[in-house]
Amino acid sequence: MSQAVTGSTMLRRQLGRKLESLRKAAGLTMEKAAEELDRARATLYRIESGAENVRFRAADVKEMLKLYGASEEDTELVLAMASATRENKNWWHDYIGSGLPRWFQLYIGLEAAASSIRQYQAELVPGLLQTRAYAEQLFRMPGGAIEAGDREGQERAIQLRVERQALLTRFSAPQLSVIINEAVLRRPVGGATIMTEQLHQILKAAELPNVTVQVLAFSSGLHAGAMAGAFSILEFPRDSSGKEVEPPVTYLEAATGAIYLDKPHETDAYNTIWTDIASRALSESKSKSLIQHVAEEYSRA
Incomplete structure (x- = not known):
């Protein structure tokens, strides 16, 4: 197993997949969502892929959740996950x-x-x-x-x-x-x-x-x-x-x-x-x- 597979990496992947599923549940293509969010399609792709160079800022994530019509439960979960990628990223370093x-x-x-x-x-x-x-x-x-x-x-x-x-x-x-x-x-x-x-x-x-x-x-x-x-x-x-x-x-x-x-x-x-x-x-x-x-x-x- 590659040493690159860390807790932060997995959390980012899980968060990206969750955002992707919410987008699809809202009936939005990646192109349409990127347009509504005023983002490049490539940026949205990196977010949904959980790329290491993406910082899941709270304001950006909230904007996506609002566009996707996320439930209160999903919003709480996604924001907590996003916070963990920022605040607890590889805390053992x-x-x-x-x-x-x-x-x-x-x-x-x-x-x-x-x-x-x-x-x-x-x-x-x-x-x-x-x-x-x-x-x-x-x-x-x-x-x-x-x-x-x-x-x-x-x-x-x-x-x-x-x-x-x-x-x-x-x-x-x-x-x-x-x-x-x-x-x-x-x-x-x-x-x-x-x-x-x-x-x-x-x-x-x-x-x-x-x-x-x-x-x-x-x-x-x-x-x-x-x-x-x-x-x-x-x-x-x-x-x-x-x-x-x-x-x-x-x-x-x-x-x-x-x-x-x-x-x-x-x-x-x-x-x-x-x-x-x-x-x-x-x-x-x-x-x-x-x-x-x-x-x-x-x-x-």
């Missing part, structure tokens, strides 16, 4: 050059554009659910993406991890489905106090309507995830007809790089693995009970 690996930059962009994220973690709490204290312990470990002596780089990486979590409560937040191995709960990272806080953070996140957390208990026995290791499956918004616009991406991370898989047979393989893991995991309510139980054990330690 502030962290580039301070230890953030280039292979991870692509993941952040995909994560920001996803409508659905499914993650299996065998060893660690997923980044979107980590507390700052937990993340600090991870970035101090040798062999990570940030060099051990790069304190500034570590701090910026920790801050990035914390800021990424706003994804879960933003406008049009993705659906996050997490399955964690029981070992994630049982293995102390940084001591009992940090783990108590971390497990409470997971429980708090699980209360969000777009977040589900399940635990793969030790009693589940052998499962497909034991062979696959940790992975994330990201899916993206579909167009108005329900057609897949961007293919799903499976993300696999290692200490020195990452693999992005988007071929149909690769997606099918990891969907099969996910289905097996999900069928063996505890229900959401039983998972919450186990997480709460382990948190109480840490609080008494």
